[in-house]
Amino acid sequence: MSTLTIVMIAAVFCYPVVSAVILKLTERTRDELADVVRGMLVDPTISEEHKVLISSMVDDVFDWRFMAFASVVFPFVAISRRAETEITPVDRAFFKREDSSRLVRLHMRSVMAASPIFTLVFLLTSGAALLIRFLLSFGMVMVSLVWADTIKNVSPSAGPHHLRRVAAG
Amino acid sequence: MLDFFKRAGGQLVAAICAVQAFAWLFGFFDELTQPLREHRELTALGVILYFGLYYITYDATYRAQKMRYKKRLRGASLRLPVNKKPGAGVVRPAKRPRKGA
Numbered sequence: 398m399s400t401l402t403i404v405m406i407a408a409v410f411c412y413p414v415v416s417a418v419i420l421k422l423t424e425r426t427r428d429e430l431a432d433v434v435r436g437m438l439v440d441p442t443i444s445e446e447h448k449v450l451i452s453s454m455v456d457d458v459f460d461w462r463f464m465a466f467a468s469v470v471f472p473f474v475a476i477s478r479r480a481e482t483e484i485t486p487v488d489r490a491f492f493k494r495e496d497s498s499r500l501v502r503l504h505m506r507s508v509m510a511a512s513p514i515f516t517l518v519f520l521l522t523s524g525a526a527l528l529i530r531f532l533l534s535f536g537m538v539m540v541s542l543v544w545a546d547t548i549k550n551v552s553p554s555a556g557p558h559h560l561r562r563v564a565a566g
Numbered sequence: 567m568l569d570f571f572k573r574a575g576g577q578l579v580a581a582i583c584a585v586q587a588f589a590w591l592f593g594f595f596d597e598l599t600q601p602l603r604e605h606r607e608l609t610a611l612g613v614i615l616y617f618g619l620y621y622i623t624y625d626a627t628y629r630a631q632k633m634r635y636k637k638r639l640r641g642a643s644l645r646l647p648v649n650k651k652p653g654a655g656v657v658r659p660a661k662r663p664r665k666g667a
């Protein structure tokens with residue numbers, strides 16, 4: 398039996414123990430999340446639609462499937478830039494609030510604690526997606542900069558002469 | 567009990583699928599599955615042991631933590647998520663049974 402197989406079998410048996418320890422260690426995060434949720438649900442400045450969203454976030458905390466889906470959905474959202482176009486200004490204003498961003502952070506930590514294996518998968522897929530996005534945007538910036546430098550060098554010698562010839566002709 | 571098997575079994579199957587997908591992607595699929603295929607009885611025993619270990623360690627913690635979380639949330643005015651499917655929540659009359667059925 399190869400070392401890889403032994404490591405994998407050991408990992409399978411260690412997984413429930415590690416998950417239980419992580420779940421126990423993150424109980425304060427969930428307590429904090431529950432307190433934030435309670436506070437936000439009675440806040441009159443928050444719309445009813447957002448209160449429904451907050452209520453649905455409460456149920457995700459122990460659901461291991463959330464991270465499994467998130468590890469597929471997050472990379473698509475990151476690469477396609479859906480978040481920039483699909484999130485309405487009202488949602489944007491809501492998620493900019495201090496309590497909302499705290500809620501999102503706590504939700505993320507709690508959901509990650511519920512499924513360590515899919516958190517690893519999520520980190521791999523979302524990391525790759527963010528890297529691709531960064532490289533694409535960095536690549537486009539580089540192309541623009543190089544092109545701008547090319548224009549600066551080429552235009553004084555090529556462009557004006559040609560235009561003057563066209564104008565004169 | 568059914569809930570436990572759904573939770574433990576679902577996680578095991580999903581985790582195996584994820585590991586197998588990575589094994590297939592990075593080319594160590596055969597190396598990983600060959601010993602499991604050769605020792606089927608040990609694999610079956612391992613799966614039973616996994617469920618036992620899962621029940622003793624993770625599931626006990628899970629239930630305790632969930633109870634604690636629910637207690638913490640008690641009294642919060644939670645809203646029911648709205649089903650946005652067209653026609654959801656509309657109660658329709660039951661279909662009449664066909665004649666002769």
